[in-house]
Amino acid sequence: MEPEAFPVRCHVVTGKGGTGKTTVAAALALALAADGRQVLLVETEGRQGIAQLFDTPPLPYEERRVAVTRGGGEVKALAIDIELALLEYLEMFYNLKRAGRALRKMGAIDFATTIAPGLRDVLLTGKIKEAVTRRRDGERVYDAVVVDAPPTGRITRFLGVTGEMAGLTRSGPIKTQSDGVMAVLKSPQTAVHVVTLLEDMPVQETADALAELTAAGLPVGSVVVNMATEPLLPEEELDRVAAGRLSGAELAPALAAAHVHDGAELATALAAEAVEHAQRWAAQDELRAEVDGLGRPVVELPLLPGPIDVGALFELAGRLEDHFRTEAAA
Structure with a gap:
């Protein structure tokens, strides 16, 4: 995988709960990191699912290496802490480091994010944008950023809330930051991938999510059919x-x-x-046809025996690498 071969640099992975979106996000990060690429895997929901998959201690609010891939590529992971992200934001744009710490001690940050839940998403997407655009000595720090995002039921709201914030302000740092985030999220360098199972509810939620994302002007990537099985009969x-x-x-x-x-x-x-x-397989095949009819590139990942460990993640990464290599060449 040559770095310049993949125009998409921000991969947002969503899916109905239970479809394995965190597993897919982790495998995608490994796939994109092959051949010496630097990839950041971001967790947004505070579940420490990434740490469990890579069998590491709970992730702090700092970027830590969790895997090395072919050719010396690296995957670093970051679990975003909302309070620390807000402190970082206040320091970066308002030079309010000390004031932010005082607010944290008073509990004001937790209070603010509770009464204004949209603020959490603004901070999360802002941090994602910062990682995507970060440079050091004129070079991009990360070739790609993979986001283990909220589920399909709220993915459009999650990605679009910063645009709503931009609409409420006419000028200043908030306006500038909000416009910058949306410029990344609505650009060709971003793709939202939806994970599904070949079951009625996940497929329907996938169709709904694709329609909502398209209507919101957000770039849709591939549909990942996870845990696909083969028939036991000829x-x-x-x-x-x-x-x-x-x-x-x-x-x-x-x-x-x-x-x-x-x-x-x-x-x-x-x-x-x-x-x-055989009847279950026939029903599954009908759902596969529905997924194919959604008009997006589709990649199937197999149901693997046993628990998902790092070895299993690399196996899934190989499938995803082949898929995205083909998509990039098309």
Whole structure:
């Protein structure tokens, strides 16, 4: 992966709860870091999911290396602390470092973010923009930033709240900062990727999220179908079995040849299981067609056995690297 081959530098990963968006975000960061690239993986929800995936202690509010990839690439991770992000903001734009610390001791920061929850999203997106545009000695610090973002139900609000803030102010640092954030989030260097499962609710939420993001003028990337499974039956038999045209009598001879006791009763039960599996697969295939019909590039990640560890993340990263390499070349 050559650094200049990928115009998208801010990858926002969202998805319905339970679809594995944090896992996908972590694997995507590894994929983008291949061949010597520097990538920052940002957690926005305070769950320390990234630390658990990489088997590291809970992340502080600082950028720490969590993985090294092919060619000496690095993934650093950052769990954004809202209070510290606000202190950083006050110091950066208003030179109010001491005042900010006093506000924190008084509990004013927690109070402000509680009564104005949109402020949290402003701080989060502001920090993301800062990481995307940060330079050192004239060079970009990170080739890409991957964001483990809020779920689909509030992703459009999360990404758009800073634009609303810009509309409330006519000038000054808040206006300048807000316009700068939206300039990044609505530009071709950003892409919002939606993670789904081949289940009714996640697919519907994916369709809704894509429509909302498009209407808001936010750039949509790929749809990631996570935890996809393969059929256990031969493909040529799936339609017949799904239609219920499989009986225990067809399976009984094979069980008898294997000297299985109570073969007839077991054969009937196995036939019922096979029919149910084939019907689930048919329904899943219909949902796959719905996802393909959403008009976005689609990549499928397999359901891996056992818990997700760093080795599993690298396996998923290989799939994602192939997908985004193809997309960049198209």
